[in-house]
Structure formats: structure tokens, C-alpha cells
Amino acid sequence: MARIFTTDYDPCGCGRNHADMACDMPTDGTGAMGQVVEEAVLRAVFPQAATRRAMLNTFGGATLLAAIGDILPLVDAREAFAQTPAAPEKRDLKIGFIAITCATPIIMADPMGFYRRQGLNVEVLRTAGWAVIRDRAIAREFDAAHMLAPMPLAMSLGVGVASPQPWSVAAIENINGQAITLANKHRDKRDPKDWRGFRFAVPFDFSMHNYLLRAYVAQAGLDPDRDIQIRAVPPPEMVANLRADNIDGFLGPDPFNQRAVFDGVGFIHLLTRELWDGHPCCAFAVPAAMPREMPNTFAALMKAIVEATAYSNNPANRREVAAAISGPNYLNQPQTVVEQVLTGTFANGLGQVQRVPERVGFEPFPYHSMAIWILTQMRRWGQLQREVDYAAVASQVFLALDAGRAMRDLGLTVPANPMRNETILGRSFDPAQPDAYLNSFAIKR
Amino acid sequence: MQKPVSAWRATLLSLIILTCFLGTWELALQGAGQGGGAAIDPEYAALLGQAAASGGQTPMPKPSEIGRRLFQLLSDPFYIRGPNDQGIGIQVAYSLGRVLLGFGMAALIAIPLGFVIGMSPLLNAALNPFIQVLRPVSPLAWMPLALFTIQDSSISAVFVIFICSIWPMLLNTAFGVSAVRREWLNVARTLEAGTWRTAFRVILPAAAPTILTGMRISIGIAWLVIVAAEMLVGGTGIGYWVWNQWNNLSIADICIAILMIGLVGLALDRLLGLLARAVAWQE
Numbered sequence: 011m012a013r014i015f016t017t018d019y020d021p022c023g024c025g026r027n028h029a030d031m032a033c034d035m036p037t038d039g040t041g042a043m044g045q046v047v048e049e050a051v052l053r054a055v056f057p058q059a060a061t062r063r064a065m066l067n068t069f070g071g072a073t074l075l076a077a078i079g080d081i082l083p084l085v086d087a088r089e090a091f092a093q094t095p096a097a098p099e100k101r102d103l104k105i106g107f108i109a110i111t112c113a114t115p116i117i118m119a120d121p122m123g124f125y126r127r128q129g130l131n132v133e134v135l136r137t138a139g140w141a142v143i144r145d146r147a148i149a150r151e152f153d154a155a156h157m158l159a160p161m162p163l164a165m166s167l168g169v170g171v172a173s174p175q176p177w178s179v180a181a182i183e184n185i186n187g188q189a190i191t192l193a194n195k196h197r198d199k200r201d202p203k204d205w206r207g208f209r210f211a212v213p214f215d216f217s218m219h220n221y222l223l224r225a226y227v228a229q230a231g232l233d234p235d236r237d238i239q240i241r242a243v244p245p246p247e248m249v250a251n252l253r254a255d256n257i258d259g260f261l262g263p264d265p266f267n268q269r270a271v272f273d274g275v276g277f278i279h280l281l282t283r284e285l286w287d288g289h290p291c292c293a294f295a296v297p298a299a300m301p302r303e304m305p306n307t308f309a310a311l312m313k314a315i316v317e318a319t320a321y322s323n324n325p326a327n328r329r330e331v332a333a334a335i336s337g338p339n340y341l342n343q344p345q346t347v348v349e350q351v352l353t354g355t356f357a358n359g360l361g362q363v364q365r366v367p368e369r370v371g372f373e374p375f376p377y378h379s380m381a382i383w384i385l386t387q388m389r390r391w392g393q394l395q396r397e398v399d400y401a402a403v404a405s406q407v408f409l410a411l412d413a414g415r416a417m418r419d420l421g422l423t424v425p426a427n428p429m430r431n432e433t434i435l436g437r438s439f440d441p442a443q444p445d446a447y448l449n450s451f452a453i454k455r
Numbered sequence: 456m457q458k459p460v461s462a463w464r465a466t467l468l469s470l471i472i473l474t475c476f477l478g479t480w481e482l483a484l485q486g487a488g489q490g491g492g493a494a495i496d497p498e499y500a501a502l503l504g505q506a507a508a509s510g511g512q513t514p515m516p517k518p519s520e521i522g523r524r525l526f527q528l529l530s531d532p533f534y535i536r537g538p539n540d541q542g543i544g545i546q547v548a549y550s551l552g553r554v555l556l557g558f559g560m561a562a563l564i565a566i567p568l569g570f571v572i573g574m575s576p577l578l579n580a581a582l583n584p585f586i587q588v589l590r591p592v593s594p595l596a597w598m599p600l601a602l603f604t605i606q607d608s609s610i611s612a613v614f615v616i617f618i619c620s621i622w623p624m625l626l627n628t629a630f631g632v633s634a635v636r637r638e639w640l641n642v643a644r645t646l647e648a649g650t651w652r653t654a655f656r657v658i659l660p661a662a663a664p665t666i667l668t669g670m671r672i673s674i675g676i677a678w679l680v681i682v683a684a685e686m687l688v689g690g691t692g693i694g695y696w697v698w699n700q701w702n703n704l705s706i707a708d709i710c711i712a713i714l715m716i717g718l719v720g721l722a723l724d725r726l727l728g729l730l731a732r733a734v735a736w737q738e
Contacts, residue, residue, distance in 0.1 A: 109702060136539040138687060138698060141599075142608070149606035172603070246702035253512070273704060274507030339540035342703045350502055357502035 098307040100153070101130055106137040106146055107156040109341045110245055110263040111351050112184045112292035114331060115372055116156050117341070119318035121334045127317075128310035136340070139244040140214040147295070148175050154311060156183065157295040160216040160384045166298070166407050169394055170216060176298035178406075179376045180308075181315050181413045183292040186283035187351070187370030188219055189267040190226075191276045192259035193252055197360065200279065202230035211243035211251060211260035218291050221387040222282055223261040228453040229435055234391075235455075252276050263291070264351040264370065265343050270359070272347050277359025281369055286434040288371075290380045301412060312416035316374045320422060323372040328352040374417060376408035378428040379441035386448045392455035400444045477518040484517045516707040524707045525714075543696065543711075547719060550681050550692040553609075554723075557616025558677045565621045565673075566666060569628025570654070573662070579629060590622040594680040598687050612684045612692075619680045620673040627669025631662030660736070667731035674727055678720045693719075 103125075107113040117134055119125050125132040137143045140158060144165065147155045159179060168174035192199070199205065205227060212219040220242075224234040232238055243251060248260045253275040260266075261282070270276035282289060294315050301308045322331050329349060335341050336348040350356035354369035381404035388394035410428035417424045432439045439447055448454070500508040507513065516524075532544030572579045594615045601611035635658050643653045685694025693716060700708035 133538050135690065136699070137690075138695070142602070142688065145599075145602045145606075146608055149602075149608075151608060246698075249704060250701065269704065272502075272504045272507060272513075274504065274512040337540070339537035342539075342699060344504075346502060355502075357499050361496070361499060363496065363499050363502065 096306045098129055098310045099304040100307045103130060103132045103153040103307070103311070104151065105132055105134050105154045105156070106143050106152040107134055108140065108143065108245065108263075109136050109343075110292075111265050111335075111341070111348060111370060112187060112263050113156045114322045114335060114352070115183055115315055115318040115374075116294060117335045118322060118331050119314050121340075122318070122321070122331075124314045124318040124321070125311075128314045130307070130310055130314060132314075134340075140217070144171070147177065147297075150297070154180070154294065154296045154300070157293050158214055158217040158219075159290045159293040159380065160218065160221070160388070161214070162293065162295045163381060163384055163403065163407050164216040164388065164393070167394065167398065167403065169388065177295050178298045178300075179293040179381070179408045180296045180312060181294040181319065181374035181409075181416075182290045182376050182380070183294055183319065183372065183374075185288050185290055185371045185373050186281065186368060188222070188261060188263055188282040188291055190223070190259060190261045190279040190282070191248075191252070191267045191270045191359075192279045193255070193257075193276050194274070194359070196258060197277065202227050202232065205230075205258075206232060206237050208258040209239040209241065209256070211241050211248050211257045211262065213245050213262060214242050215393065216388075218282075218289060218384070219261045219263070221384065221391075222285050222289065224391060225387070225435055226261075226285055228451070231453075233453050249273065249275060265341065265347045268347045268350050268356060269343065271357050272344065278356075281366060283366075283368060286432065287368075288373075288432070289434075290376070293376070294374075298407075301409070308412075309416070312412060313419060316413065316416040316422070317420055319372045319374045320420065325353075325367055374413050375425055376410050376413055376428075377425070377430055378404040378408050378410060379430050379432055379439070381408045382429075382441045382444050383432060383434065383439055386444050389448055390451060390454045401441075404441075481517050481519060484514055513704070516710070521707045521710050525711050528708075528711060539699075541691065543693075543715065546691060546693045546696045547715060550685065550694065551719070553613050553685075553692065554616055554674070554677045554681050557613045558620050558674055560613075561617045561621040561673065561677075562624060562670060565624035565669075566628050569625045569666070569669075570632055570658075572625070573629040573632025574654075574658075576633070579633065586622060586625065589618075590626075592619075594619050594683050595687065598684065602688075608688045608690065612681070612688050615684045616677045616680055620677040623672040623676065624666070624669040627672070628662065628666045631665025631669075632658055634665070635661045660734070663734040664731060664736070667727065667734055671724060671727040671731060674723050675720065678716070678723055682716060 105116060107116050120132060120134045135152070137146065140161070143152075143155050143157060144161060146152050147157070148165075148171070157177070157179075159182065162177040162179050164170050165175040165177045210223060212223055214220065220240065223240065227234050227238055234240060241257070243257070243260070245263050245266050248257070248262045248266050249270045251257045252260065252270055253273070259276070259279070267276075267278055271278060282291075296308065296311070321327055329352075332345060332349040332352045336343050336345040341348060351370060354367040355363065355365050356369070358364050378401065382400045385394065385398060385400050385403060389398075405428070408428070414424040414428075429441045431441070504513050528543050532542045534542040535545065572582055597615045597618055598611065601614045602608060605611050605614060639657055639661065640653065643657045648656065681692065682694035682697060685692035686698040688695070693712060697709055697712045700712065
């Protein structure tokens with residue numbers, strides 16, 4: 011019980027170093043929070059300080075508590091107390107998003123009340139493009155933002171920005187859920203070997219879309235910088251450009267792949283889950299200092315996001331979610347388009363209805379192996395010109411510990427290890443051997 | 456000199472041209488977007504847009520569809536349903552606010568500075584290269600710089616308006632001031648009028664029509680720029696609204712936005728036109 015009165019700076023009493031990550035506070039009622047409960051119970055049972063001290067001296071704390079525990083459900087009280095969040099330091103938050111289905115958990119948490127339930131008053135603001143999201147995030151106009159998973163890595167490393175901006179991936183938003191869409195006139199060119207001279211759009215230079223498209227065409231023997239053209243185009247403008255014959259196709263986020271089919275301008279060549287099943291796409295990003303500066307707000311936000319992500323992932327809720335987010339305040343798209351993306355029963359633009367319930371998934375856990383793969387691709391295509399310690403950067407930027415804690419609080423299964431072997435484009439990727447993986451490619455910068 | 460035409464005949468001709476234009480548009484799109492009508496699986500067709508379901512592409516909207524949508528938008532122009540969904544009237548108001556702010560600041564700086572430049576041939580020659588280089592820069596080129604340095608998107612939008620609308624006013628003021636007739640300045644000098652008195656009683660009235668012309672050009676530019684700036688920055692305003700409707704590939708809404716932008720621009724121009732008439736003089 012003495013630990014409650016220690017004066018060392020150790021806000022949650024876990025005894026760990028809080029350099030960059032929030033503390034992994036035990037939520038089973040042990041640890042510092044549990045001791046606070048025991049102290050409070052003793053005070054309640056023996057309100058007079060003299061009596062309490064006398065009893066403690068005679069019987070000892072443990073015996074007394076055990077005796078009280080026979081009558082009072084002390085274990086439950088300790089757990090309940092540990093899970094009662096302290097009041098958020100900041101309630102009114104602004105979160106920027108891009109109007110794509112990847113942002114589903116961030117968006118649907120607003121109309122479906124997930125933020126409110128955590129005592130947060132969140133305004134979700136639609137933003138015009140990834141560069142604007144990044145700049146407004148750096149200017150702290152947003153408290154948190156929807157970003158492409160590689161963006162916080164690039165920003166933290168100072169790649170593509172004037173100076174390093176430490177931002178973290180607090181949770182992954184979605185896995186899979188992207189597609190390669192080609193113009194209708196290329197119906198017969200389904201083999202990437204025939205794509206020489208094609209002009210493709212991807213949402214941003216630092217995006218999974220860019221890396222996946224590059225890896226895919228490079229595997230077919232085309233050099234993505236010489237044999238095809240890749241342009242960064244904001245997702246909403248992709249369909250308009252495809253229609254105007256400005257591009258031959260795009261590897262883009264939904265609903266724009268489905269929208270191209272809906273408007274009769276393109277067809278879905280493949281879903282990105284066929285390239286890497288379970289690949290991350292977008293992330294819920296927060297300033298790296300947030301867990302330290304506003305731990306309670308951060309915890310509440312994480313709970314809301316993880317809960318919203320789990321809710322969105324449930325196939326039974328997908329139609330309801332589609333209805334909640336397709337309106338003009340959020341995605342501003344025909345509901346049937348969003349529904350086809352989320353339910354995975356969709357028209358492919360070639361006359362068939364496909365049923366792929368795993369078309370998009372929502373899983374919050376930010377595996378470090380995902381970050382390491384992204385870093386290898388940044389190296390592969392010359393975006394990152396220097397050696398980095400892959401694992402260190404990954405664990406600093408991808409907050410697996412915090413996401414895991416929020417998941418555990420909600421009773422979700424937390425992966426035991428933030429490193430896992432991935433299968434990408436039919437090849438195994440071992441996150442412990444990033445250099446060997448990188449050196450095995452013939453086409454690289 | 457041409458003979459003056461009667462107003463009603465001109466109006467009649469305008470109306471005829473408009474009717475012909477809209478009529479041709481409507482007729483040309485009759486049956487557009489229909490594909491070969493190949494038999495498609497009904498389940499598949501239900502997942503597509505109307506035009507794509509019959510094998511075609513979603514066509515350009517007809518004027519009648521645009522008209523219906525316009526009526527729908529104008530019947531409730533000031534609603535607010537969340538930060539991302541607000542009525543078209545509110546969006547126009549946001550844009551007007553930004554334009555007036557940026558334009559007002561530009562005027563506050565451009566007119567006094569233009570005065571000084573116009574009165575001093577040395578300063579004129581010294582500053583001219585800077586003005587000539589900065590003047591033709593597009594608003595879109597300023598935007599990343601503004602966002603990076605100012606670090607606030609709404610102030611950046613105003614700054615871009617400011618920087619783009621300052622030049623015509625500056626140049627016109629300088630030109631108007633330097634073109635004041637020598638004799639008038641000499642008369643002022645013989646009457647022993649001081650510098651300030653000369654500036655306000657002789658030069659300002661003489662240069663006012665030129666200055667107003669510069670302001671008129673500037674407000675036109677400011678209104679052009681706001682659409683581009685808001686498309687980039689997002690959030691609110693008619694430019695953002697255009698971008699947002701493009702996002703939804705809603706061409707009807709974009710046509711309506713074009714109409715609104717045109718009408719508001721016309722109104723702004725007319726307003727300054729009235730001002731210009733008030734300060735005009737004839738020898």
C-alpha cells in the first residue's frame with residue numbers, strides 16, 4: 011500500500027519507463043489502481059483513522075482485506091475501479107478524414123455515438139487530400155487524423171516533410187479494401203505484362219497503394235518508374251480522370267473502385283487482398299506526444315476507435331454502417347456503392363456479381379511487421395535514402411502496446427506478438443530479415 | 456456611333472439564345488447513356504447506376520434535372536447538418552467573407568503603397584521587377600507555401616486572396632497617380648498647397664477612376680481565386696462545395712455551382728461599377 015504515497019514521477023505506478031508510449035496499465039485490478047481501491051475500502055469500513063491504524067497493526071492489511079473480501083466483492087470493485095476512465099483532459103476534438111471507406115471506423119463512430127459514449131465531443135472534418143491532412147495535422151489543427159499507414163512513418167523519419175514530425179499509428183483502420191480498377195477499354199489486358207505505357211493513379215506517394223502497385227508490376231517484370239507512369243491523384247478525382255481517359259487505371263481506395271463500376275467507366279481488375287491478404291491501408295494517427303500529454307483523452311479515443319473498428323468489422327453490422335456513413339455529411343456517395351464495398355457483394359464491371367465478404371476488414375492491431383514492410387518499400391523505391399533500424403522505428407511509430415490494451419479492455423483477442431510473417435505477392439516476408447528481403451528484388455532503386 | 460438598341464429587344468434576343476441553348480442541350484441528351492441494351496443479369500444491374508445497368512456511362516445531366524436540383528437546393532439554402540454538410544447559401548456566405556477579408560486587406564495595403572510608388576519614379580523603377588515577377592503567379596502555387604508558413608488553413612485561403620488581388624490595385628493606383636496631369640500639380644504648387652493637401656485634393660480625385668478600375672479587376676480575380684483556394688483547403692465555401700460535389704461526381708450540382716459563382720461575381724462587379732461611376736469625372 012505504500013506505493014500510493016511514493017513521490018517518484020510514475021503516473022500510473024507501473025514502474026516502467028514512459029519515454030514514448032503510454033503505460034500498459036493492468037486492468038485486472040492489480041497494480042496501483044487496485045491498491046487505491048483497497049485503501050478506499052478500508053477507509054469506508056473503518057472510518058476513524060485511529061481504529062483503522064489499530065486494526066491494521068493488530069491483524070495486518072492482507073488479513074483484514076481478506077476478511078472484508080468475504081462480505082464485499084472486492085475483486086469486482088478493484089476491476090471496476092481500474093476500468094473507470096479518468097476524465098479526458100480535452101473533450102472537444104477535431105479529427106480530419108478523407109471521404110473513403112477506409113475511414114469507416116473514424117466516421118461511423120460519430121453518427122453511431124462511439125465517441126460520445128467515451129465522453130468525447132468529436133468533430134470529424136472531411137479534408138480535401140492527403141497533403142492537406144498532413145499539413146493541417148502538423149499545424150495541430152487536427153487533434154488526430156485519418157492517415158495512410160505509411161504517412162506517420164514518413165513524417166516521423168522526416169521524409170517528404172521539411173523537418174521530422176513525430177506522429178504515431180495508434181490503430182490500423184482497415185485491412186484490404188483497395189482494388190486495381192482499369193478503364194473499360196482494357197478489358198482484354200488483364201496481364202500486367204501488357205501494361206507497358208499505362209498511366210496509373212495512386213492516392214499519395216507514401217501509401218500502401220503506391221507500394222502495392224509498384225510491387226505488383228515489378229513482379230511482372232515492369233519497372234514502375236520507367237515502363238509505366240504513376241501519378242498521385244486525390245481519390246475522389248480518380249474516377250473523373252479515368253472517365254476523361256487521363257489515366258488507364260488506378261490502385262485506389264473504395265468507394266471509388268466501385269463508383270467507377272457504378273458509373274460504367276471501369277472494371278475491377280483485382281482486389282488488393284489478392285496481393286497481400288490482411289495488408290494494412292489506413293491508420294488512425296495521433297501526435298506522438300499525445301499519449302504522454304493527454305493520457306486520458308488518448309485512452310478514451312482509443313477505446314472509441316477500437317470499439318468502432320470491431321463493430322464495423324462484424325459482417326452483420328455492415329449494412330447499418332453503410333447507411334450511417336454514405337450521407338452528405340460523411341462519404342457523400344450513393345448508398346448502394348458503399349454497401350457493395352462493405353458487404354463484399356459487388357458488381358465487378360465485367361458483368362458478374364462477385365461475393366467476397368473479406369473485401370475489406372477492420373482490424374485495429376498495428377503489427378510492427380507491417381511497418382517494417384512499408385519501410386523496406388520506402389528504401390526499395392528510393393524514398394528513404396538512409397539506413398534505419400527497422401524494428402526500432404516500427405515499435406516507436408506503430409503503438410501496438412496501446413492498441414493491444416484498448417483491445418483487451420473491450421474483450422478482443424490481442425495478438426501475442428506484434429511481429430508476424432506475412433505472405434505478400436506469393437512470397438514470404440520475414441520481418442526479422444528485412445535486408446535480405448530488400449536485396450532479393452531485381453527491380454529497385 | 457451605333458444606334459442605341461431598345462432594352463426589351465435585347466432581352467428578348469437573350470431569352471431566345473438561352474432557350475435555344477438549353478433546348479439543344481436537353482434534346483441532345485435525350486436517350487444518352489443508353490448502351491446496347493444487352494441483357495444483363497438483373498441482380499448485377501441492380502448494383503449499377505441507371506446508365507451503366509444498360510451498358511453505357513452515366514451521361515451529362517439534362518437542364519431539366521439541373522433545374523429540379525437547383526430548386527431543391529434553393530428551397531433550403533441555409534441548413535447546417537454537421538460540419539461537412541451545410542446549405543449552399545452558407546457556403547456562398549463563407550466564400551464572400553473570405554473574399555471581402557482578403558480583398559479588404561489587399562486594398563488597405565495596395566492603395567497607399569501604389570500612391571507612394573506613383574509619386575516616386577525611383578521607387579517605381581525599383582519595385583517594378585518584384586511586382587512583375589509576383590503578379591502572374593497562380594493562386595494554386597501560393598497555397599502550399601501559405602499552408603506551410605502560416606500553418607492555418609483558413610488564414611492561408613485569405614492570404615492567397617490577398618496576394619492575388621493586390622497586384623491590379625497596386626499597379627492601377629501607381630499608374631493613376633503617376634498619370635495625373637503636370638499642369639494640375641503645377642497649379643497646386645502655385646497655390647502653395649502642401650504635399651498632403653495636394654495628395655488628397657488633387658491627386659486622389661484625379662486618380663480615383665483608375666484606382667476603382669484596379670479594384671474592380673482585383674475583386675474579379677479574388678472571386679476567381681477563392682474557388683481554387685477552397686478546393687484545395689476544403690472545409691467550407693463554394694469552392695469546397697464544388698470539390699465535394701465532384702467527389703460525388705454530381706455534375707448537376709457543379710453546373711449549379713458554376714451558375715452561382717457567375718451570379719455572385721456579376722453582383723460584386725456591378726457593386727464596384729456603381730462606386731466607379733460615383734467617382735468618375737469628365738473634363
